[in-house]
Amino acid sequence: MAEKIRIGISSCLLGENVRFDGGHKLDRLIRDVLGPFLEFVPVCPEVELGLPTPRQSLRLVGDAQSPRLVFSRSGEDITASMQDWAHKRCDELAREDLCGFIFKSRSPSSGMERVKLYDKNGVPQTQGVGIFARIFMERFPLLPVEEDGRLHDARLRENFIECLFTFKRFRETLFKGCSRAHLIDFHTRHKLLLLAHSRAVYTEMGRLVAAETSLAGPELFARYQVLLMKAMRLRTTVKKHIDVLQHLLGYFKKELSADEKQELLEILDHYRNGHIPLIVPVTLINHYVRKYEQPYLRQQVYLNPHPIELQLRNHV
Numbered sequence: 001m002a003e004k005i006r007i008g009i010s011s012c013l014l015g016e017n018v019r020f021d022g023g024h025k026l027d028r029l030i031r032d033v034l035g036p037f038l039e040f041v042p043v044c045p046e047v048e049l050g051l052p053t054p055r056q057s058l059r060l061v062g063d064a065q066s067p068r069l070v071f072s073r074s075g076e077d078i079t080a081s082m083q084d085w086a087h088k089r090c091d092e093l094a095r096e097d098l099c100g101f102i103f104k105s106r107s108p109s110s111g112m113e114r115v116k117l118y119d120k121n122g123v124p125q126t127q128g129v130g131i132f133a134r135i136f137m138e139r140f141p142l143l144p145v146e147e148d149g150r151l152h153d154a155r156l157r158e159n160f161i162e163c164l165f166t167f168k169r170f171r172e173t174l175f176k177g178c179s180r181a182h183l184i185d186f187h188t189r190h191k192l193l194l195l196a197h198s199r200a201v202y203t204e205m206g207r208l209v210a211a212e213t214s215l216a217g218p219e220l221f222a223r224y225q226v227l228l229m230k231a232m233r234l235r236t237t238v239k240k241h242i243d244v245l246q247h248l249l250g251y252f253k254k255e256l257s258a259d260e261k262q263e264l265l266e267i268l269d270h271y272r273n274g275h276i277p278l279i280v281p282v283t284l285i286n287h288y289v290r291k292y293e294q295p296y297l298r299q300q301v302y303l304n305p306h307p308i309e310l311q312l313r314n315h316v
Contacts, residue, residue, distance in 0.1 A: 004039040005168050006097055008136075010104035011044035013148050018044040022054040025104060027148045034151075034161070037307055041096050045109040045132040049078075049085045058108045060128040061118045069108055069131050079131065082109060086135040093136070099167045100144040100160075102151070103133050112137070112147045142229045143167070154315035155235065163232045165306045166190065170228060178217030183224060184209055192302035194231050196244045201231035236316075242272055244302060248285050255292040264288075279313040 011018050015026035047053060056074060060067040069079045103112045110130045117128035129137075137145060144163035150156045173186045187209050194202040205227045208220070215223070245268055249261075256264070267284060270276045282303060289297045297303065306312060 004037060005099050005164050006039045006041065007164065008043055008093060008096070008098050008101040009040045010102065010107065010110045010148075011042035011047070012104055013102065014040060014042055016042065016044065018047045018053055020046070020053070020055050020057045025148070027151075029151060030102060030148060033310070037310065038164075041093070041098065043089065043093075043110075043132075045082060045086065045089075045130075048089065049082060059118055060108045060115055060130075061120075064117055064127045064129075067117055067128055067131070082131045083135065086132045087139075089132070090136055090139045094139075097171075098140070098143060099171065100146075100164050101136060101140075103130070103145065103147050105147040105149040107133075109133070112145060142225060144229070144232070154312075158312040158316050159232075159235050161310065161312055162193075162305050163229070166193070166228070166232055166301075169301070170225060174221060178221045180209075180217070180220070183221060187224075189299050190301050192244050192247070192300045193305055194228075195247070196236045196240050196302060198231045198234045199243075201227055201234070205231070238272060238274075241278055242268060245271075245281050245285065248297065251294055251297055252288055252292060256288070260288070277314050278316050279311075282313060 009030070010025075012023075012025040013027045013030055015024045015031065017024050019025065046055070046058070056071040058069055058078075059072045061070055062068045067079075068077055069082050070077045104110045105112070106115055107130050108115055108128070109132045111128065112133050113129060114126040115128035115130055116124040116126060118124050133145075137143075144160060144167055146156070146160040151160065169190075170186065173182050176182050187205065191202070194205065205224060208224055208227065249264060249268075252261075264281070264284060267276065267281045271278065271281050285297075286303050288294075289303065
């Protein structure tokens, strides 16, 4: 995939001095490691709303379902202004062809979850969602979203990036035209990847592709996309990966020598016990795919779901 994946991001995470204290929250993992494969569309709700830098800090107060955004010292309420701006900004972002968004954690405007929410006594509970983040996620419920802090967890990072690349591939399939043949090809290539996330949702997707012949192309693709993102948001586990890897082993039962089979089984056992990362058995299987010329497995996205340079499977 030569073209970078276009995503939205909180501006401060790229090193822009837009924070209330005049500083930034540069995240080098995002900028330097993920950045070569992503095209960022920076967004800072407070600055784009017209607030100065530096400025009073903001906080969420009141009810978790309908919080108010106020200045922490003066108590001035800017909820309505922020909501109006957020809706207009989402209209603009709808034209940006985004495949996801990375939010600044704990921000009263951009926090995706667990933002401090203050009650009438000034006691905080981590129950809030930033005003802009809430409106964005409601407007684009299928887009992959994540926060900067959670991306430093290897499993959450791998899952998010896998979601981004899958969403991008699906969008490219859409650009080819909403034909059943294109959808079947996408579904076939993603079979093992989807199984690693949810066997139940994969089965539901298969029934949709095979049976809903009465659906028009766009409607079929829309229903499929909902299930696709439902599956991808369910995180993989070691057990799920082991199931898929053993399924892959079945394709080589006629080709592998007894020693090769034993070696692969030992490696799967090492992975199961947490002694080696996922990249080890996947690399060996990719070797067998080339050695024994398995055309069906060559097209399976599971074996190469994202650029190897990101080293995502080296840590899960």
